[in-house]
Amino acid sequence: MSIPGKTDARRPAAFLDRDGVLNVDHGYVHRPEQLEWIDGAREAVSLLNLAGYFVLIISNQSGIARGYHDEAAVKSFHAYMQNELAALGAHIDAFYFCPHHPEGSIKSLAVSCRCRKPAPGMLEQAAREWPIDIGASFLIGDKDDDMAAAAAFNIRGIKFNSLKDSLPDLVRREIANYSQNRRQT
Template identity: 65%
Template sequence: MPAPETSRPAAFLDRDGVLNVDREYVHRADQLTWIDGVPEAIRLLNDAGFLVIVVTNQSGVARGFYDEAAVAALHAHMRGYLAARGAHIDAFYYCPHHPDGKVAAYTMRCDCRKPGTGMFEQAARDWPIDRARSFMIGDKDIDIAAATAFGIRGAQFNATTDKLPDLVRRMITAD
């Protein structure tokens, strides 16, 4: 459901490697291991007035490992977990495509797959985003490339050396 018409900055977050440990093709709640500090980091963003938008490549759909219903169920589980801890994600966007997929309907090149900007563009159509104050946190070069192509700041996150709440604080105050 769209936000009010007043534009707000958005914090775009990659999912696997930023919110949860990146074990290839995570698609069930029992496979999910949260990165330390995620609820705190998202609460910081919520309290600072940022839209929190997850943008994630999910090629497992195209590869036939799971379907879009599994993606939706995992995202609903993530929302419930965060809500119980006083944090919320405003929207999830995902790309189910991959040019080397096995499921014909999803086997393609597309603009939504990062480093493309399709998920960001869709979010900008759905939400009144203040791009000048928005940023992306991702764990891969393609995340930063997508942020740059969309015209926002990007920060690379490494779960083994960085603390997500600390990075979020730096990004919020870097305005």
Template identity: 55%
Template sequence: MPKPMLEIGSRPFLDTLIDELARYDVFDEILLLAGHKAELVEAHYVGVMRGRARIAVSRETQPLGTAGALIHARDLLHNRFLLLNGDSLFDFNLLDLISLARTGGVHMALRAGVEGDRYGRVVLEADVVREFLAPGIGATGPVNAGIYVVDKSVVSDIGKLPASLEQDVFPKLAACGALHGTAYRGYFIDIGIPEDLARADRELHERLRRPAVFFDRDGVLNRDSGYAYEADKLEWIEGAREAVKAVNDAGYFAFVITNQSGIARGYYEEHHVVALHRWMADQMALVGAHIDAFEYCPDHPEGTIAGYCRASDRRKPAPGMITDLVKRFPIDMTRSMVIGDKPSDMEAAQAAGVAGHLFAGGNLEAFVRERLSSASKA
């Protein structure tokens, strides 16, 4: 059995890794580098869509090492790509790593605060990786978390095969100053040994349960100019994208819940809303932020378009958009909150059983950070 296909919580571990990528909603393709029993991976994933990402598989015919797998797949790689190990999960904001990564070489995610002697350590000077230390008693420093932003030029420089990224490629990059790293904290699990495989099966689902911030859209993330649906007319609230990133970095889900009665009134169509949300997601990604899901309600009882002229339990002040998200995501509602600018947002929060915070304007990042700080002390 390929290690990433081992079942954790009654589903392949790789399913969880892919779901974690898909919730960022910025990746167009997920390429699986498969070797041992690759046909099992192909049967499960080839042609599958997760969010906006299409899944493809590169099948090795002979073992070439972790570096050789990239050589084998080089014609399928973009000029810059995110590379993740298939047997470990690290819960941190991937887009922050991508936003920090310099052009050229490799920028790696490091896990800070790992105890024990199982892992080798990384010697970091500012954000430059200087050296790798073998596992040993009393070793300190961050560990390689198996997540990298890679320039394709690195693949072209890999020499004789088979070859290992960790043993052959990264030390050479470190020697010439082309290997960088950033240390993060967050839940980390590597299923490479039986003890940790069993631990992942016991705890992974609950560890991925997170509190959420449910953002209203118009008047909170962007200026409420009245039935906004065009990207070139959208004006961000000061600190809006940074506020979303603060939520991401705190380990919360970030959701948008927005009434869009303009659809029911015939001012625009659903595809306009979907396109605007896609544009907003791409703009947030530029600063390392993401929304896990955009929810909107197109209905209104006074609508003029057949099919949308109706009452809906998803339309705020009803809590339907929130409760629908709870069915799809492992949300810790006890620590979640709604941020809105209207009484209907606060009523929806109350109906869903979460805290509601009324945003009256100003810098949204400062407003959100204050609420996150208060929640962490509660």
């Protein structure tokens, strides 16, 4: 099931929204005790790791601009997620998050930025930092803004509803499609 051949430097990326895809969206989640994994989310990350995808989190975190918590809290929350994944041999390659919001209370962060979804700035940054096969990449998110960011970056957006959909099933389907396309070309 491993995807890239040895000669391929580029690998596809699975861009994942965080809240509502990996963890239950309780609103401005940033403390370890608020982490409630969505069923199958860790398994889905592991499947993507094994298939050779970059797993990149693309997350709006306007709680920072709003002054609800600081950036350090978000980073340590992500480290905590990473630790829990490591227990299963899974990992996220990088976390990208936007700390801004036009109506934030922290002046320096109360801006209209290029990173807050629906803008594609975080995806563009990830593409500069990783050797991504963009044409084979996709984004999974639970909101229209996620789909708009994917569209602005010209990759497929997959709308995920944690109450109905299984993330591991969805990811298995993507991996199978990708393997099949590669065999045909």
